[in-house]
Amino acid sequence: MDKHDLFQQFVAFTTTLHEMTHTLTQHVKLDQITTLQYKILEYIQVSQAVTATEISDCLHMSLPNTSRELRKLQEKKLIDKIGDPEDRRKQVIRLTPTGQKLMDEAFSCIEEQFLQFIQHASPQDVAAISQALTVLEQHFFSARKY
Amino acid sequence: MDKHDLFQQFVAFTTTLHEMTHTLTQHVKLDQITTLQYKILEYIQVSQAVTATEISDCLHMSLPNTSRELRKLQEKKLIDKIGDPEDRRKQVIRLTPTGQKLMDEAFSCIEEQFLQFIQHASPQDVAAISQALTVLEQHFFSARKY
DNA sequence: TCCATTACTTATCATTTGATAACAAAATAA
DNA sequence: TTATTTTGTTATCAAATGATAAGTAATGGA
Numbered sequence: 001m002d003k004h005d006l007f008q009q010f011v012a013f014t015t016t017l018h019e020m021t022h023t024l025t026q027h028v029k030l031d032q033i034t035t036l037q038y039k040i041l042e043y044i045q046v047s048q049a050v051t052a053t054e055i056s057d058c059l060h061m062s063l064p065n066t067s068r069e070l071r072k073l074q075e076k077k078l079i080d081k082i083g084d085p086e087d088r089r090k091q092v093i094r095l096t097p098t099g100q101k102l103m104d105e106a107f108s109c110i111e112e113q114f115l116q117f118i119q120h121a122s123p124q125d126v127a128a129i130s131q132a133l134t135v136l137e138q139h140f141f142s143a144r145k146y
Numbered sequence: 147m148d149k150h151d152l153f154q155q156f157v158a159f160t161t162t163l164h165e166m167t168h169t170l171t172q173h174v175k176l177d178q179i180t181t182l183q184y185k186i187l188e189y190i191q192v193s194q195a196v197t198a199t200e201i202s203d204c205l206h207m208s209l210p211n212t213s214r215e216l217r218k219l220q221e222k223k224l225i226d227k228i229g230d231p232e233d234r235r236k237q238v239i240r241l242t243p244t245g246q247k248l249m250d251e252a253f254s255c256i257e258e259q260f261l262q263f264i265q266h267a268s269p270q271d272v273a274a275i276s277q278a279l280t281v282l283e284q285h286f287f288s289a290r291k292y
Numbered sequence: 293t294c295c296a297t298t299a300c301t302t303a304t305c306a307t308t309t310g311a312t313a314a315c316a317a318a319a320t321a322a
Numbered sequence: 323t324t325a326t327t328t329t330g331t332t333a334t335c336a337a338a339t340g341a342t343a344a345g346t347a348a349t350g351g352a
Contacts, residue, residue, distance in 0.1 A: 001276050003264060007257045013279045014167060015192070020286050021160060022206065034338065046161070053299060060168065065340065067301055089299040089348045111153045118149060121285065129285055130147050132278035133159045139267065139275050140166050180308065198330065211310065213331055235318045235329040298349070308339070313332105320327070 024113045028106045032076060036061075037069055038106070041078060041095065045103050049092050051084075078102060170259045174252045178222060182207075183215055184252070187224060187241065191249050195238050197230075224248060 078099035084090035202212040224245035230236035
């Protein structure tokens with residue numbers, strides 16, 4: 001197994017995982033927000049306190065477009081913008097209780113699907129999967145630093 | 147490690163992999179096609195011979211929209227449609243030499259980035275990553291059958 | 293103080309994508 | 323044969339997204 005073969009395997013795996021992600025998320029009903037807006041909420045939830053610029057950088061979208069989507073999310077009462085007293089140009093973005101509730105519901109729906117997906121996995125299987133994920137996380141995360 | 151913890155780990159891993167995929171593909175310059183069209187070409191390349199209905203099903207898009215994108219790709223001379231003599235309603239979609247060349251170039255660009263990504267990986271690391279990918283593929287693929 | 297930079301907003305435009313209706317041709321079932 | 327299903331197309335329409343110009347306010351450096 002050389003690095004070229006590993007690349008081939010990696011591509012195939014990515015396709016499988018992408019398909020799996022689609023299956024896991026397809027039952028989440030998000031009538032009020034778009035996929036992009038969901039990704040933004042997801043990022044805010046994971047990062048807890050973020051600025052518009054950080055969202056813009058991490059989700060690879062322009063600041064004007066980020067600003068527009070954040071305004072829409074604020075209009076839907078899903079996020080709050082709080083002025084940063086340290087630097088009054090900045091605005092800290094947080095989920096509102098409503099936004100948090102929406103994300104909690106989405107995640108529990110996804111988790112339910114995930115559990116169905118691995119319902120036949122034994123404790124040994126779970127340990128093996130976790131170990132595999134750890135290996136990949138370590139290698140990919142450490143590689144990102146270069 | 148119970149299944150709930152595994153889910154948390156899975157979500158974190160998915161985020162990392164998504165970010166990695168973006169990094170790998172960001173240097174591919176596709177001035178002539180959109181992301182969706184690239185995904186269609188990718189699917190055709192992997193599957194070799196497919197119909198519009200198969201693309202529609204696997205990429206989760208409606209048949210009219212699939213038909214429209216295939217027409218655009220045909221206009222760009224990247225794919226061919228060949229009538230199926232067995233069933234004259236069907237059309238087999240294939241990459242043209244130009245389309246194949248475009249995909250080959252894209253993939254070699256992505257592979258180049260991938261190799262940079264794992265440039266510090268030893269043969270032992272490569273084996274460990276491959277083993278981890280195999281474990282996940284097996285579990286996720288077998289889970290999909292249920 | 294003055295100037296450049298940063299953080300963010302508003303406005304506008306083109307393009308992409310998703311959804312749906314209506315249609316035609318071929319295959320299949322009744 | 324007739325009806326139904328399958329495969330694919332064209333034509334619209336609305337919505338989402340991406341890109342860019344222009345502007346405001348705050349910060350920080352010279």
